[in-house]
Amino acid sequence: MAGAAALRRAARRAFRTLSNSSAPSRTIVLPERLLSSQASPEHRPRPSVSGSELGQYPPERIRNFSIIAHVDHGKSTLADRLLELTGTIQKGHGQPQYLDKLQVERERGITVKAQTATMFYKHAVETSESHVADTPSYLLNLIDTPGHVDFSYEVSRSLAACQGALLVVDAAQGVQAQTIANFYLAFESNLSIIPVINKIDQPTADPDNVKAQLKRLFDIDPSEALLTSAKTGQGLSQVLPAVIERIPCPPGSCDSPVRMLLLDSYYDEYKGVICHVAIVDGAMRKGDKISSAATGRTYEVFDVGIMHPELTPTGVLYTGQVGYVITGMRSTKEARIGDTLHQAKSVVEALPGFKPVRHMVFSGVYPADGSDFEALSHAIEKLTCNDASVSVSKETSTALGMGFRCGFLGLLHMDVFHQRLEQEYGAQVISTIPTVPYIFEYGDDSKVQIENPAALSLNTGKRITACWEPTVIATIIIPSEHRALLKYRLPLREIIVDFYNELKSITSGYATFDYEDSEYQKSDLVKMDILLNGQPVDAMATIIHNQKAQKVGRELVDKLKKFIERQMFEITIQAAIGSKVIARETLSAMRKNVLAKCYGGDITRKKKLLEKQKEGKKRMKRVGSVDIPQEAFHELLKVSSSK
Numbered sequence: 343m344a345g346a347a348a349l350r351r352a353a354r355r356a357f358r359t360l361s362n363s364s365a366p367s368r369t370i371v372l373p374e375r376l377l378s379s380q381a382s383p384e385h386r387p388r389p390s391v392s393g394s395e396l397g398q399y400p401p402e403r404i405r406n407f408s409i410i411a412h413v414d415h416g417k418s419t420l421a422d423r424l425l426e427l428t429g430t431i432q433k434g435h436g437q438p439q440y441l442d443k444l445q446v447e448r449e450r451g452i453t454v455k456a457q458t459a460t461m462f463y464k465h466a467v468e469t470s471e472s473h474v475a476d477t478p479s480y481l482l483n484l485i486d487t488p489g490h491v492d493f494s495y496e497v498s499r500s501l502a503a504c505q506g507a508l509l510v511v512d513a514a515q516g517v518q519a520q521t522i523a524n525f526y527l528a529f530e531s532n533l534s535i536i537p538v539i540n541k542i543d544q545p546t547a548d549p550d551n552v553k554a555q556l557k558r559l560f561d562i563d564p565s566e567a568l569l570t571s572a573k574t575g576q577g578l579s580q581v582l583p584a585v586i587e588r589i590p591c592p593p594g595s596c597d598s599p600v601r602m603l604l605l606d607s608y609y610d611e612y613k614g615v616i617c618h619v620a621i622v623d624g625a626m627r628k629g630d631k632i633s634s635a636a637t638g639r640t641y642e643v644f645d646v647g648i649m650h651p652e653l654t655p656t657g658v659l660y661t662g663q664v665g666y667v668i669t670g671m672r673s674t675k676e677a678r679i680g681d682t683l684h685q686a687k688s689v690v691e692a693l694p695g696f697k698p699v700r701h702m703v704f705s706g707v708y709p710a711d712g713s714d715f716e717a718l719s720h721a722i723e724k725l726t727c728n729d730a731s732v733s734v735s736k737e738t739s740t741a742l743g744m745g746f747r748c749g750f751l752g753l754l755h756m757d758v759f760h761q762r763l764e765q766e767y768g769a770q771v772i773s774t775i776p777t778v779p780y781i782f783e784y785g786d787d788s789k790v791q792i793e794n795p796a797a798l799s800l801n802t803g804k805r806i807t808a809c810w811e812p813t814v815i816a817t818i819i820i821p822s823e824h825r826a827l828l829k830y831r832l833p834l835r836e837i838i839v840d841f842y843n844e845l846k847s848i849t850s851g852y853a854t855f856d857y858e859d860s861e862y863q864k865s866d867l868v869k870m871d872i873l874l875n876g877q878p879v880d881a882m883a884t885i886i887h888n889q890k891a892q893k894v895g896r897e898l899v900d901k902l903k904k905f906i907e908r909q910m911f912e913i914t915i916q917a918a919i920g921s922k923v924i925a926r927e928t929l930s931a932m933r934k935n936v937l938a939k940c941y942g943g944d945i946t947r948k949k950k951l952l953e954k955q956k957e958g959k960k961r962m963k964r965v966g967s968v969d970i971p972q973e974a975f976h977e978l979l980k981v982s983s984s985k
């Protein structure tokens with residue numbers, strides 16, 4: 343039987359080899375510098391903005407708005423056009439979706455992180471008496487948000503800094519699942535919603551049909567819809583006037599002590615923790631002392647400014663403005679998202695903050711090489727500064743050593759987190775089978791939430807009396823000629839793998855899907871262990887429905903047999919529930935006498951062959967008795983969740 347350490351080393355190396363060989367090559371795209379001597383004056387970005395300039399924008403001349411939509415309906419492209427229109431970035435800056443700054447966003451073509459940009463815009467107003475055009479200047483804060491359901495937490499946080507939202511809908515696809523979800527997020531936050539029917543340049547665009555959908559589903563007056571093409575620029579000139587005329591200015595008292603909402607934070611290697619804030623009352627200046635309502639700690643304001651669209655120091659931020667502040671915070675544990683920062687020593691009422699995040703999917707994250715644990719720990723700490731919606735706690739696996747149990751908002755979020763760990767911090771990781779949080783109740787009425795199946799001990803002497811699993815309310819839109827909108831309650835476990843892909847494939851890519859978390863439901867669940875040569879591989883334990891266990895167990899061992907390489911000795915692969923083995927496969931040994939064909943006494947040739955055999959032994963030692971490629975975990979999950 344292989345020792346735990348050997349098993350651990352084996353698993354790590356096998357994962358690393360596989361992940362290296364299967365990793366697609368990636369191109370690093372770095373944001374271009376904006377300033378260009380070629381830019382025409384109206385398109386040249388402002389190199390700096392002074393505090394006195396900012397002081398010319400009282401709340402009445404400020405509008406804070408988000409762009410929300412279903413995935414790919416054109417939010418980031420529309421944001422580009424608005425940034426160009428206001429001269430915030432140079433026209434044809436050569437980098438589409440400018441606000442999608444992360445490498446992972448550029449590679450996947452999706453927004454995962456909400457981004458704010460401050461724009462200055464002169465608004466022409468016709469006065470009723472003289473018809474003379476007046477052009478007061480406005481300060482507009484635009485927040486581009488992600489469309490994918492996993493990142494709706496980013497959307498709801500962004501909306502807290504806004505009084506209005508542009509609800510972008512693709513003119514050909516019409517209202518989709520996330521259009522509905524995002525509409526309700528904005529509606530429940532009491533925001534003024536401006537419908538923007540985008541992509542009207544497409545041959546299949548049908549804006550009238552989309553207007554009818556907006557009326558039917560959200561009671562939006564068709565005359566309120568703006569028709570645009572973020573691609574050709576058609577209709578874009580109406581967007582910012584509508585923002586100014588239809589979205590209210592931010593509330594707040596200019597004369598009160600400063601009070602602001604901490605919207606987001608991230609870690610910069612050179613500057614430390616950078617907090618994005620929305621100033622609700624008063625003003626914040628460089629050198630001021632501010633306190634956190636959550637921790638009570640006081641900090642000095644080292645730098646303050648706006649995102650224009652890069653960090654632009656202004657020395658001050660006034661009521662209603664959105665910008666950044668750099669203090670002496672050392673980690674984002676100090677910068678709690680949703681916290682109220684306020685003038686030190688003043689007593690202020692804390693702002694409502696945000697709903698706590700609910701983690702839908704948990705998975706173990708381990709260093710591919712055990713000696714990299716400290717480096718991985720550092721990388722995770724820095725990345726969670728940038729993505730505070732991930733929960734992290736240390737855990738130890740017999741198979742994989744020391745690592746972390748991380749909670750994510752969904753599978754895409756998990757994937758993106760792993761990719762960012764690799765790309766931004768050079769960490770090579772092994773992730774275990776994602777699982778959902780189950781609740782188990784014991785005979786003594788105690789309950790335990792299980793985020794790692796291996797942690798469910800059946801030998802506590804306590805009898806499990808009930809189990810619950812999380813469910814979601816899924817919304818599926820099938821744009822067939824009858825345009826069906828389906829709503830189902832589904833176990834969360836059933837949708838975390840492949841559900842979306844399968845839905846897309848059976849509807850030829852037309853169906854869209856969104857879900858919101860719902861309550862826990864009672865379920866008949868069991869823990870299934872996978873044993874290799876009699877030793878349970880904790881990282882492969884799963885919790886599944888009892889009635890599926892037999893079938894899934896058989897398929898799991900079958901799959902593993904295909905993944906595990908033959909060794910110099912026999913390997914048994916078993917699936918077991920408690921002490922009962924429900925499926926078993928045997929991988930026969932591979933035998934070879936390397937010197938069998940070596941006649942005569944050529945010692946160098948013999949040596950070579952023996953060296954080669956040593957290599958083989960090394961691999962055997964390395965493997966212990968098990969070779970588990972990373973993909974095996976995902977394949978195993980597919981088996982266990984799709985039956």
Ligand SMILES: Nc1nc2c(ncn2[C@@H]2O[C@H](COP(=O)(O)OP(=O)(O)OP(=O)(O)O)[C@@H](O)[C@H]2O)c(=O)[nH]1
Pocket residue numbers: 411412413414415416417418419420439451452453454487488489490540541542543544570571572573574
């Ligand atoms: N034809 C046409 N294509 C557009 C228009 N606006 C955006 N697109 C294209 O639609 C695709 C998606 O655009 P994005 O701006 O990335 O969409 P998004 O809503 O920000 O996407 P997520 O951030 O992933 O939710 C890109 O290929 C754009 O070039 C438009 O008005 N007309």
